[in-house]
Amino acid sequence: MDAMSRALRRAARSPFSDEIEWAPMPSRFTRPPFNSYEGKTDPVEHVSHYIHMISLHAHNDALMCKVFPSSLGSTALRWFNGLRKGSIRSFAELIQEFGSRFVTCSRVPQPVDALLSIKMRVSETLQSYANRYWELYNEIGGGNEKIAANTFRMGVPEDSELRESLTKRPPEDMRQLMRRIEEYKRLEDDRLQNKGKAPLLGRSRQGVIPARPKKDFKMQEPEAQIEGVNVAFKEPVHKILDRIKNETFFRWPNKMGGRSAEKESPPTTAGSDRSHPRCPRGTEAAKGVLTVACIEGESPEKRMKVGRLTISFGEEDLQGSIQPHDDVLVVTARISGLLVKKVMIDQGSGADMMYPDLFEGLGLKSQDLAKYDTPLVSFDGRVVVPEGQISLSVDMKGKEVIVTFIVVQSFSPYTAILGRPWIHAMKAVPSTLHVKVKFPTEYGVAMVRGNQ
Incomplete structure (x- = not known):
């Protein structure tokens, strides 16, 4: 009981001077929620936090002194109760005594090295x-x-x-x-x-049961047989066509039963990997592969129309890709004459976007931008105000269109996004499943493979 009495007497004995002890307190003062100091962390950080929380009353020195004990935990409060009566005459003296007592808990700043x-x-x-x-x-x-x-x-x-x-x-x-x-x-x-995904090419097909057509199901035979062959071009296609335009496989039957050498190029379309006996077989290309199809029994005009409009994806387009996957379609494109990687093709985007890394990499400045005030919504749902817009050329497999990019100052893992405006201008058909995009060109259907 004697120990309890001594502790109570110490707690009732104030270490503040009479000037602080009898100073009036504000009538509507509310104690802020302080961090409780237990004598284990940096005392300087605690004092900084205390001053910040009570900053509205920082001019009232007496109040700063009287409220400070309420920010102390049990260990620090025992130190406060042990201070000599009347020894503290200002808040500066209080925090000096506090820092001297708990200096061993001070955080030692790390050197830059x-x-x-x-x-x-x-x-x-x-x-x-x-x-x-x-x-x-x-x-x-x-x-x-x-x-x-x-x-x-x-x-x-x-x-x-x-x-x-x-x-x-x-x-x-x-x-x-x-x-x-x-x-x-x-x-x-x-x-x-994607670490656990295995490529489709080379995967064992054992245990896969092919689907059987129903007995009463009849497939209608096409009017014209279309066979395709991959032809590699190591020089401009128009030079090759001028050189071989009189060859047999580029002569079409005329109305009189003879053959005429047409100057226009043969039709092109997406075909299979089988080789037609009347089509030339090419070698591996260094700059890309176009798919050229030979169609028999039709006029050149009809063949050109079929070749230009037919874009399709088959099982062979899955070869070389990692399946299954949920990857986006990311390609390489030539923008304003420079080869740019990590360009995303997104059918869900109603605008063609450009991000800071590409904007700076192209050497563009803010004065190059035209005004664009319509706000956009980013992937994470935030509203982004564009910096402006700029029109640049975008070339893919030799087909070039002018794209108006909206420049935003926002982070993206991609350098640019080609949305529906570019897709429609190119008449392109992207497939995220096959990780490819196909589009018609002057010489047939071109294909660009995405990077997973």
């Missing part, structure tokens, strides 16, 4: 490494943005795509660095999700 010691571990994800790096970076404090990119890059493995990107195109500020890291985080997540 500590950033060089943090390295990405074997099999560690970029997300985990970035979390460790930023935790240490924040302990060091601000003012180190110039060295952040270099130290972060040095901690990434030498064969990393992110390290190569940061070396070739160093970010100008912290915002660009964070955007680049987030981009590669998402790419890493996509790869981890």
Whole structure:
């Protein structure tokens, strides 16, 4: 009981001077929700938090002193109750005594050199490494943005795509660095999700039962047999056509039963991999493959019409792709004369979009943009106000159209999005299942394979 009495007497004995003890309190003062200090964390951080929470009354020194004990936990409160009576005459003296008592809990600031010691571990994800790096970076404090990119890059493995990107195109500020890291985080997540997928090509077909047609089902035979062959061109197609226009397989029957050499090119369409006996067989192309079809028993005009309008996808288009998947269709295109990767083709987008990395990579400036005030909704549901719009040429497999891009200052793992305006201008048919897009050209149906 004597110990309890002594403790109560100490708690009732105020360490504040009479001037502070008898100072009037505001009539409508409400105590803010302070963090309770237990003597285990940095005392400077606690005092900073306290001053911030009671900043509306920072001019009232007596109030600052009287309220401070309510922010202390049991350990710190025992220290406060042990202060000598009348020893505290101001809030400055109170926090000085508080800091002296709990100085051993003060956080020792890390030197800038500590950033060089943090390295990405074997099999560690970029997300985990970035979390460790930023935790240490924040302990060091601000003012180190110039060295952040270099130290972060040095901690990434030498064969990393992110390290190569940061070396070739160093970010100008912290915002660009964070955007680049987030981009590669998402790419890493996509790869981890697709890690268990196996390519369709070469997969065993044992156990697969082919579907049997019903006995009373009859398939109507087409009026004209269409056979296709993949022809590779190592020089412009129009030169090849001029050279072989008089060959037998490019002569069409005329009304008199003879043959005439037509100057117009033969029709082209998406065909199968089987070789027609009257069509030339090509070799592997360095610049791409066009599918050329030979159609017998029709006029050149009808053949050209069929070849231009028929775009289809078959089982053979699945070969070489990773199945099953839920990937988007991402291709490479030539924009304003430069080869641009990570271009997404999206039928669900009503606009053609361009993001900051591509805008800066093309050397464009804000003065190059035309005004565009209509707000857009991003993937995450946020409303984004565009920076403006600009019209540029987009070339794919030699077919070029002018696209009006809307430029937005927002993060995206893609450099640009080609939406319905581009798809309709190209008369293209994209297929996310086959990871391909096909469209008619002057010489037939061209196909561009996406990158998974």
